[in-house]
Amino acid sequence: MGYSVQPEAIGSEPATRRRSAAMPALGARRAGLVTLALVIALTPLLLANDYFYNVAILVGLNAIVCVGLNLLIGYAGQISLGHAGFFGLGAYGAPPLAALLAATAGVGLLAFVVGRPILRLQGHYLAMATLGLGIIVAIAIANEEQFTGGPDGMPVPELTVFGFAVYGERVWYWVVGACLFAAVWLALNLVDSPRGRALRALHGSEVAAETVGIDATRQKLTIFVVSAMFAAFAGALTAFYSGFLTPAKASFMHSIELVTMVVFGGIASTWGALVGAALLTILPQALTVLQEYEMIVLGAVLMATMIFFPRGIVPTLAGLLVRRPETGAAHAAEEHRRR
Numbered sequence: 001m002g003y004s005v006q007p008e009a010i011g012s013e014p015a016t017r018r019r020s021a022a023m024p025a026l027g028a029r030r031a032g033l034v035t036l037a038l039v040i041a042l043t044p045l046l047l048a049n050d051y052f053y054n055v056a057i058l059v060g061l062n063a064i065v066c067v068g069l070n071l072l073i074g075y076a077g078q079i080s081l082g083h084a085g086f087f088g089l090g091a092y093g094a095p096p097l098a099a100l101l102a103a104t105a106g107v108g109l110l111a112f113v114v115g116r117p118i119l120r121l122q123g124h125y126l127a128m129a130t131l132g133l134g135i136i137v138a139i140a141i142a143n144e145e146q147f148t149g150g151p152d153g154m155p156v157p158e159l160t161v162f163g164f165a166v167y168g169e170r171v172w173y174w175v176v177g178a179c180l181f182a183a184v185w186l187a188l189n190l191v192d193s194p195r196g197r198a199l200r201a202l203h204g205s206e207v208a209a210e211t212v213g214i215d216a217t218r219q220k221l222t223i224f225v226v227s228a229m230f231a232a233f234a235g236a237l238t239a240f241y242s243g244f245l246t247p248a249k250a251s252f253m254h255s256i257e258l259v260t261m262v263v264f265g266g267i268a269s270t271w272g273a274l275v276g277a278a279l280l281t282i283l284p285q286a287l288t289v290l291q292e293y294e295m296i297v298l299g300a301v302l303m304a305t306m307i308f309f310p311r312g313i314v315p316t317l318a319g320l321l322v323r324r325p326e327t328g329a330a331h332a333a334e335e336h337r338r339r
Contacts, residue, residue, distance in 0.1 A: 029188050033188070055281065057169065063273070063274045064183045065235075068183065068226065068234075069231065074273070078119065084250050084252070087231045088141055090235030091235035093106060093236065100236040104233045111224055119217065131255075153246035166240070175237075191270065276313065
């Protein structure tokens with residue numbers, strides 16, 4: 001049984017109430033996108049040299065993957081420990097430009113084929129299945145030397161668009177920034193669409209969602225494919241930007257890093273995925289001054305965040321900001337009543 005939304009009569013009370021409730025969310029989405037555009041536009045003022053541009057570009061590339069992965073984990077409630085495999089496939093299939101789109105579409109097709117049986121699983125069974133998929137991809141990339149260069153990796157030619165080569169950190173910053181903005185815009189629109197509401201229902205209770213007509217298998221498969229294509233596209237951009245590829249792009253540890261970024265920033269929050277990717281890309285760079293203590297401090301930061309921000313940074317802070325005005329209003333009302 002497919003998921004469908006029954007339209008209500010124009011002017012009816014439920015439809016009017018639903019439109020009224022959607023207006024604040026629409027305003028918040030627009031405000032968030034405007035803020036993101038301003039951050040992307042103004043960040044170069046803080047970047048003193050190519051090294052800082054490089055870090056900003058890596059933030060954008062990781063954020064694109066995490067925004068897509070968050071759709072799968074945060075909204076559909078499906079864990080994936082093999083997304084680095086999709087990232088790697090996109091990277092190795094990148095050159096030339098036409099292959100970037102072909103690699104993204106090809107990874108989407110692969111995700112569709114393998115997703116149908118895999119997404120029938122749940123919990124740790126699903127995690128193990130996606131982990132196995134990621135390991136298979138990583139092994140194939142490492143062993144197929146004639147296509148991938150094997151463990152030594154392979155060079156990647158420059159990205160050319162209509163005969164113009166894309167090179168230099170400053171140019172790449174704007175390319176990645178535009179792609180990140182588009183990724184966030186697509187994710188926010190999907191989350192606020194009927195499909196997004198269906199995904200949230202599935203996350204809450206798959207059985208209950210199916211009783212109201214939501215096709216759980218189709219919805220989970222669709223978002224799995226979309227999430228994989230986000231990863232493949234970011235992988236292809238990474239290949240063009242770095243100019244060289246190694247099998248580490250498809251490794252299990254890279255998958256863990258991506259999942260950690262999503263959880264760190266806040267599950268079921270597009271902005272949380274972006275913030276998590278930014279912080280966990282910048283932190284290791286900033287902590288290099290600590291030398292041998294770098295990983296210890298990074299681990300301590302992750303532990304402290306999960307203890308004091310159990311829902312992730314963005315949702316926890318947002319919850320605190322919402323409760324404070326309510327607490328203040330309640331306190332004022334109580335004082336007025338006592339008087």
